[in-house]
Amino acid sequence: MKIADTTVVHNLGLEACGGGANMVAADVKDGKLVRIRPVHYDEQYTKDELNYWTLTGRNGTTFEPGMKSYTPPFPLVYKRRTYSKNRVAHPMKRVDWDPQGERHPETRGTSKYVRISWDEATEIIAAEIKRVHDEYGPYSILCQADGHGESKAVHAPHGCMTRLLELCGGYTVQARNPDSWEGWYWGAKHAWGMDPVGQNTHSTNTAQDIAQNCDAMLYWGCDLETTTSAWGGQLASKLAYWFDDCGIKHIAVAPDCNYTAAVHADKWFPVLPNTDAALQLAIAYVWLTEGTFEKDYVETHAIGFDWLEYYVLGNEDGVPKTPEWAEPICGIPAYRIKALARYWARHNVSIAHCNGGSFIRAAFAHEPARLEVYLLGMQGVGMPGRISIKFIEWTLFGMTSCSPIPPSKLAPSTAAAYNGWIIGSNADHMIAKCHVHKALRGESFSWYGHGTAANDRPDQFVKLEFPTDGNAGIKMLWSDNPAFSTSLNGGYEYQDALKSDNLEFYLVQAPWFEDDARFADIVLPICTKFETSDFGTDCDSGQWNAVIYEQAAIDPVGEARSDWEAVQAVAEKLERYGGVYEDVKHRMTGGKTVEQQIREGYEACGIPADELDFEAFKRNRYQLIPTVEGWEDQMVGLSGFAQNPEMFPLETPSGKIEYYSPTLAEHFPDDHVRGPVAHWIEAGDGHDDRLNSDRAKKYPFLVESNHPRWRVHAEFDDVEWFREIETCKVVGPDGYAYEPVWLNPSDAAKLGIQSGDVVSVFNERGAVLGGARVTERVRDGVVYMDHGANSDVIVSGIGGLDRGGDINLICPTHTSSKNASGEVTSGYLAGVEKVDVFELAARYPEEFGRKNYSPEYGADVRDYLIGEE
């Protein structure tokens, strides 16, 4: 029996920006994917060839990289994702959008679609580009060219259209915001540098240091068992188990018993959402009043510490930040706060993160992020066993120093083969992502900082405005990431913006008909991973960085083309207009074949010339980069800074930890929400979301939203094999598979809600439906919902109703604070009530009666296509 004809190797992480993760082998038989499985490195390499490493911790326990890839669950279901019922199989046009006549922006999200040909679609698109260019100018086209599409380079999932438009006069782009790092980016960077995202970038050899010296690790809002599924894989889980084996106490701090705490935690501090700052201040109070912090270290390694001391002790506002003060705010009894503070002061304690998460994506997230740095500083960060590490993104932006375990000798790049938008580029015509709503409505506005994840700290002091230089503002939106309302701020407001008269043409290119795609005027069908050949990398496994010759394995689904090919099809149609469009396809592609680009990508990826061999690379399908020589001798994390801050300064202006930030004080003297010293902020800058606020009388719960367990943002919501797992969906009495809403049994009892009930989670911005899951995995006062559920619009826009449970629809539009353009997608107020789903079905018969919907896979594109319902 034949179990496979051939095997291809691809990375199946959802990286975008030309990065890659989660390399797997896929066996193909009779032109069909038969299985997706880990790559066994020992079939091609010996341990010696890879400079195999072993770390040693307490009790002689050891940790090794292993000789196969540690695949997380997402790649294993990629067949289902590839052949989803919700694939866009051919170009589609919104039936009542007529570029020659009535455009009906108000029916976006409601009207259905008709199938059209590639030829017709690209004719219309080219004509619209030409028209917008002539009437308004090139900067009136906004490219939504970032996000977490598949990891591809030649066929880049995001931003191929920018390569075309930059040759036709320019474009406007939305900044790729630091969406999983908001608080660190807008806050922690001002306390300890760490460009570009504000998390510790000095992690070299810290895993072994922790294993030998650390007594307890605070997993603060850290769910390494979930977040790594899209980016990195399961070496993170193995590392956490090793720390457990070394006797390191695992202390979880989060409102929920997340999937990491559920299997690793020794202690759980169930802090209320977005109240971490109160808990942190109370810890500082205990240390200050009991004299149990590293006074000498603070003296030599920090500036402005007395400002914090003054504030914490209550001299500034008459309120000492005692554990008793913090208790009603953060929901942790004062005696527990004191015990934690004293334990931390007596032992070597480190902090673990795996991105946001509730902790880092709430209003004023820059405050807990800075306070965390303050606390680390008070206990001598960089001393043995005292550090902050990440379980993810171990070569973020190519920085091998982000990894706590021995890195490969280089982090290869796909840049030479990459046809997408380069993060940070087009800076003169960029809109901070969280303000895009305003641009779509045709408003003028200003803000600080370009706000891409790649910008450095000083960029936050640059004032920007839109539109620039008398330009007309946005009239056309070209999106290859139609998942804003599922992943970013103010979802219902965004839906309204998409329906604005100001937006004349909304074009989407995407593999799946999900979320905001249902508001588009034209949708182009796009290929997925195994349908194209490409050049890939995997630099996030923590084992060995890899370059991959990714060979196409299956035929495209329907009429799908890759993003790069789709944009070329538009380019061809533009050429007929001559002038700036003349020969634009060739100018864009250089006439290169995919194979040529893969070769160029490989040859310029960073591997030294004498280690390059394209034919062998193609034959072997991947090439691993060995561990750097002499990794054992590399300086541990921040130990240099700890020992000699003058010789090894931080990247702050003073080179030290800045408890008081002179640059924030200088640039924003009137900002009392993100002032020079982190504070507890009760309300402000559009946010009034505390349990003791007046709003809480109507909306008495705090929403917690993490990275989803069974999705990557909005992706994978259609996978049957996930949806039948108990924690993925809750099937209601009407047979619909609802997004789970976690409620503590004490709250559920008060509300008369039982597991399986359909509930509405609501505030003044609208409501989303979900299926109740009554569980001790979340504390009282909290309603927990993963973000990213595929929206199923019943009523769109502010005041709307969504059956899919896309919780970001009801989150605030206001950003972290007025000068910090971060998304606020957790820690805000909402009410919860049981609904009569049959009464709703009677009220909205069409929306509740989609014929091809199945609880097994969810939405089906046919329900939106005229003639195919």
Next chain:
Amino acid sequence: MKALVVDLDRCNGCFNCQLACKDEHCDNDWSPYALPQPTTGQFWCKVEQKERGRVPVVRVAYTPTFCGMCDDAACMKAAEDGAVYRREDGVVIIDPAKAKGQRQIAEACPLGMVYWNEALDVPQKCTGCSHLMDNGWSEPRCVDVCATGALRYGDLKDFAGELDAASVAEELEGAGSHVYYLNRPKRWIAGTVANRGENEVVIGARVGIFDDGGSCVASLETDEFGDFKYDECGKRRYRVRIEADGFAPIELEADCTHADVVVDDVLVDQPR
């Protein structure tokens, strides 16, 4: 004889084993080993999950569950015409051709690991990935995708000493299952002792755990967080006696018969 060893202490609940099994068998025809598995509803490898405890002492117990390839296999006994047979390596296979129409094979398994495929009119279950093993693989899909080492596969004799403390699925006890569980969790009693007057936890409080016969089964001390946890409980009732110098002793009931016990924070007072 092959064995599958499941270390429950190392299962992180990723569901890779369940998913890889579906990847291998759904929409793939591996006749004569097995016909395709339906896209949903069958779990030849199934991860059970159970939430334990209550705020703030909560864990999830994941238990990957498999066909036991039992020595005394109920499915084999229920089969007619030799429709279920045992390979030399011990793997029990349902012959999809011979088993057609034999619903009683699916109904026989005490663990519910044999499924009935209505559309194809056959009983179906784990094949031990025999089609792969016969083509050079050394372990089945579920084991290959297990990152943490929770699942291991090999010759029974290679695990010898390790399996002394192992148990099998309760439903398969006595049937000769070859799926062995290590570190099966026991029930726990957990709590925190604090002095609310001073808002301080009580460190070093003596915590005695007594069974329903009155015997002391454990003597613990609260840790630096004022916490105690005894996780060797059986499915029975216990009494907990907490004593700390300067405080009046406290006695509590802890009924572990049906679930773990997390007591409300024990708030002690100075004796007046």
